[in-house]
Amino acid sequence: MVKEIERAGIPVVHVCTVTPISMTVGANRIVPAIAIPHPLGNPSLTPADEKQLRRKILTTALDALSTEVDGQTIFEVK
Amino acid sequence: MKLEVGYIQIRDIQTADKSSVKDGILYVNTKELEALALEDEHLKAVCFDVARPGESIRITPVKDVIEPRAKVEGPGDVFPGVITKLNTVGSGKTHVLQGAAVVTVGKIVGFQEGIVDMAGIGAEYTPFSATYNLVVDFTPKDGLTAHEYEAAIRKAGLKIAYALGKLGVNVTPDEVKTYEYPSIMEAIKKYPGLPRVGYVQMLQSQGLLHDTYVYGVDMKQSLTTMLSPTEIMDGAILSGNCVSACDKNTTYHHQNNPVIEDLFEEHGKTLNFCAMIITNENVYLADKERSSDWTAKLVDYLDLDGVIISQEGFGNPDTDLIMNCKKIEETDTHTVIITDEYAGRDGTSQSLADADPKADALVTAGNANQVITLPKLDRVIGTLDYTEKIAGGYAGSLEKDGSITVEIQAITGSTNELGFSRLSAR
Numbered sequence: 001m002v003k004e005i006e007r008a009g010i011p012v013v014h015v016c017t018v019t020p021i022s023m024t025v026g027a028n029r030i031v032p033a034i035a036i037p038h039p040l041g042n043p044s045l046t047p048a049d050e051k052q053l054r055r056k057i058l059t060t061a062l063d064a065l066s067t068e069v070d071g072q073t074i075f076e077v078k
Numbered sequence: 079m080k081l082e083v084g085y086i087q088i089r090d091i092q093t094a095d096k097s098s099v100k101d102g103i104l105y106v107n108t109k110e111l112e113a114l115a116l117e118d119e120h121l122k123a124v125c126f127d128v129a130r131p132g133e134s135i136r137i138t139p140v141k142d143v144i145e146p147r148a149k150v151e152g153p154g155d156v157f158p159g160v161i162t163k164l165n166t167v168g169s170g171k172t173h174v175l176q177g178a179a180v181v182t183v184g185k186i187v188g189f190q191e192g193i194v195d196m197a198g199i200g201a202e203y204t205p206f207s208a209t210y211n212l213v214v215d216f217t218p219k220d221g222l223t224a225h226e227y228e229a230a231i232r233k234a235g236l237k238i239a240y241a242l243g244k245l246g247v248n249v250t251p252d253e254v255k256t257y258e259y260p261s262i263m264e265a266i267k268k269y270p271g272l273p274r275v276g277y278v279q280m281l282q283s284q285g286l287l288h289d290t291y292v293y294g295v296d297m298k299q300s301l302t303t304m305l306s307p308t309e310i311m312d313g314a315i316l317s318g319n320c321v322s323a324c325d326k327n328t329t330y331h332h333q334n335n336p337v338i339e340d341l342f343e344e345h346g347k348t349l350n351f352c353a354m355i356i357t358n359e360n361v362y363l364a365d366k367e368r369s370s371d372w373t374a375k376l377v378d379y380l381d382l383d384g385v386i387i388s389q390e391g392f393g394n395p396d397t398d399l400i401m402n403c404k405k406i407e408e409t410d411t412h413t414v415i416i417t418d419e420y421a422g423r424d425g426t427s428q429s430l431a432d433a434d435p436k437a438d439a440l441v442t443a444g445n446a447n448q449v450i451t452l453p454k455l456d457r458v459i460g461t462l463d464y465t466e467k468i469a470g471g472y473a474g475s476l477e478k479d480g481s482i483t484v485e486i487q488a489i490t491g492s493t494n495e496l497g498f499s500r501l502s503a504r
Contacts, residue, residue, distance in 0.1 A: 017363055018397045021431050036361035036394055037286055 002027045013061045015039065019074055029064040030074045031057065079169045079259045081308035084150070084251030088177040091128045091210045099245045104146075104178050106212060111238050115214065120230035123217040127459045129181070129196050131208050134456035136200075139191030139464050140490045141182045141228075142317050143206050143330040144235050146175040148243035149312065156243060156313040159294030161236045168259075168309035173246040179209040179330060180242065182235035183460040184216045186228050187287060190469055192323025192490035193452070193482075200452040202500060203492040206330075213459050214238060224320075228287055232318050236329070257342055259306045262380065265352040272346070273383040276353030277307070277337055278373055278406070280398060282319055282326060282390040283358035289318040290327075290390075292356065298365075302357040302372035307338040315356070322469040324446045324492040325418050327390050336497050337388055337416070353380050357402065359395040366398050374405035384412040389495050392420055392446070396431040407436040418443040418493035423485070443494055444501040446470070446487040454480030
């Protein structure tokens with residue numbers, strides 16, 4: 001899906017847990033997620049901490065979307 | 079470690095007033111076994127059936143398959159840390175009721191259990207069509223969570239298999255095999271010219287009912303570690319898996335791991351089988367990195383020449399497989415990986431979710447997406463309620479005439495990545 005959308009000229013950020021697979025399939029902008037059963041959150045955190053975590057993943061993804069890349073790049077969530 | 083395994087050939091299972099093994103017949107008092115299973119307060123009812131090779135029977139949803147075994151001599155007993163006391167197993171003597179199996183049935187997840195056909199084309203895709211099966215169908219008490227239900231079935235199945243195994247303790251086996259697994263130093267001294275070969279067995283540990291237990295420890299909580307292959311024969315590794323039926327290792331697979339059997343067969347002839355390493359397949363990327371680092375570290379530390387790696391399951395564990403392979407190859411150790419494929423129904427899609435040029439020696443156990451039509455069989459043990467939802471099934475799988483069209487993914491053990499299957503290629 002990542003590749004097909006990019007083929008249509010729209011940049012894509014792939015947020016995924018297993019970044020090596022994302023690299024293998026050819027995504028250009030990759031943001032590491034938390035875990036396979038809960039990629040965009042962490043149920044072991046308090047709701048407040050989890051909200052902050054989710055926001056960080058999202059802002060990292062938005063930053064990645066607006067960043068020029070020369071090749072496949074992983075944007076770590078800070 | 080030295081383990082003597084005595085195989086008692088079982089040629090039928092029959093219900094009787096007294097449980098015993100006599101002249102190759104396993105007689106079972108199901109009332110006694112029912113009482114044993116219902117010791118667990120989570121279970122409401124249990125129902126027994128016998129399914130024999132060639133009978134027109136479909137068993138589904140199958141959870142686990144267990145071979146009845148018990149120890150005759152030596153420290154500990156089978157399934158240590160789970161239903162017997164914690165003790166290091168793998169030495170002494172063990173008796174096996176070969177040809178018999180306990181098949182546990184229950185709708186835990188529903189779509190992640192399997193199908194075993196005792197006759198017809200489906201029977202050719204599962205090894206458990208060739209065993210005499212005591213099928214145990216468990217009904218949980220109301221309000222039980224899936225996790226509690228899984229744990230209850232897992233333990234009850236093991237207890238039944240152990241109770242049956244104990245019936246063979248005083249029976250003279252038809253065949254005895256001895257497996258010797260010396261210390262690494264001894265092994266290297268004994269066969270100085272032979273390549274040192276290890277086996278890295280990957281165990282499903284993704285959580286959410288995709289779990290494997292080692293001496294009672296949930297493998298996702300363990301780092302990569304080592305044990306003797308004879309410990310595995312004594313039930314040190316148990317399946318707690320509700321996952322696609324084709325390539326999960328049931329407890330029976332662990333008890334009879336063909337990679338271990340074949341490495342023992344070649345040991346001292348063409349190779350020196352001197353290391354058994356087990357590792358996990360977790361859902362955090364950091365865990366995948368850490369466990370594969372550890373696998374490669376152990377291989378390097380042991381100075382092995384070659385390693386066989388077997389995977390369990392598919393999808394994200396393909397990454398664990400490739401990480402293990404790549405990192406071990408980087409220690410100048412040759413690897414061969416055993417996996418299966420999800421190459422689409424026409425076989426033209428990418429087979430694995432991950433890949434690397436270093437993974438250049440691979441054995442495939444088949445394409446799990448291959449579609450098959452299973453004819454109607456006379457009897458169903460369990461229920462067909464989940465046939466259209468089972469992994470490999472789809473809306474419309476169950477035809478009006480009672481036949482089922484599914485991917486072979488739905489058949490227990492069809493693409494087993496230990497090679498415990500009958501699939502081959504022309």
